[in-house]
Amino acid sequence: MSTLDVATFSVYYGGNWVTSEDEKDAYIGGEKVSYNYPYEDNKERKLLCERDSSFKKMRDGARWVKFVNVYLVDSEGDEEIGAEPCEEELRVERNVANFIDEDDDEQFDYHNTPPNSDDEDEFKEALVDYALKGEWNIKQNRWGKVKCEAICGVEDGETLCKWRIYCAYEEPIGKFMVKTFEHEHSCTKDGYCKIWKSRVIAKLFLDDIRSHPDFKPRTMEENILKNFNLVATIDKCRKGKKIALEIIQKEHEEQFYRLRDYKAELLR
Structure with a gap:
């Protein structure tokens, strides 16, 4: 941020966030620090951690919007409603989470x-x-x-x-x-997923196919139904396996070319 860049920070303190009867968030004070930009709703507020990366994220955004709302929330208040986790919390979650966890939370x-x-x-x-x-x-x-x-x-x-x-x-x-x-679904789950493409299936089973090239499309289809309760056609699974094999072949070719370069370097 250069000396010519100016951003205004409005700091609120001495209370906490509450949700009114019409389900709108309202601020009434505090100790924890969160912030949002003027074009964002209160539910889009982000927690400011004691980390350089968290402050940098807020600062970089302020450079463009020129105005930031900052809130200090009472430690006894409910700051979890609508708050986005800070970067440090996200990093820990990503490190311990599997590709698909067993969390039943249906929020995005x-x-x-x-x-x-x-x-x-x-x-x-x-x-x-x-x-x-x-x-x-x-x-x-x-x-x-x-x-x-x-x-x-x-x-x-x-x-x-x-x-x-x-x-x-x-x-x-x-x-x-x-x-x-x-974020609310008003439908009943039908066991299908239109974003479930062959390339997605290839990525999901890439390690299995790398270890077992004879991994069968029928087994892929059964695993998808068992693990995700979703239907994938046998044709999509065949195409997914083909894509996975092409990815693996490309990886092998790249590694082979690197060996040639390494050999040439040793012979110099």
Whole structure:
């Protein structure tokens, strides 16, 4: 941040966050520190940790929006409602979490899909994790370099499910940001997932196929149903295995070329 950059910080202290009858968050004081940007709702506030990376994240955002709301919350108050975990907490979660855990929480996985992400691939990976964890049918609705959207893929009945997430690329900060998120599902799970593509299956079983090249598509299909309670066709599993074998072959070729370079270097 140069000396010419100016950002205003509004600091609130002496109370805590409460939720009113109309389900809106209201601030009434405190000790813990959280913040949000002026264009964000109170539920989008982020916890400020005693870590340089956490402060840097807030500072970098302030450079562009020029104004930041900062809240100090009473340690006895309920700061967990709507609060985003700090970076240190996220790092610990990522280190101990498996690819798919057994958490029954059906809320969107914000530690995999933060309010901003580096690219659309990161956003897509988070959607896949969410779909697998919750056994939800998620469908790509819009996908491009600057805008991405996913909706619920269940098509049972005349009324469509309201679940939806939309993000767009913000040029000033060079990241994708979540703009709209409706986290409640009004549908009944149907055992399918439209985001469940062959490449996703390939990534999921890549290590199994690397260790056992004869790993059968039928076994992949059975494992998906058993572990995730989702249906994947045998054709998708065959295509997934083919993609996985191509990835492994490419890895082997790259390693072989490195050996040639290493040999040439030794002979110099």
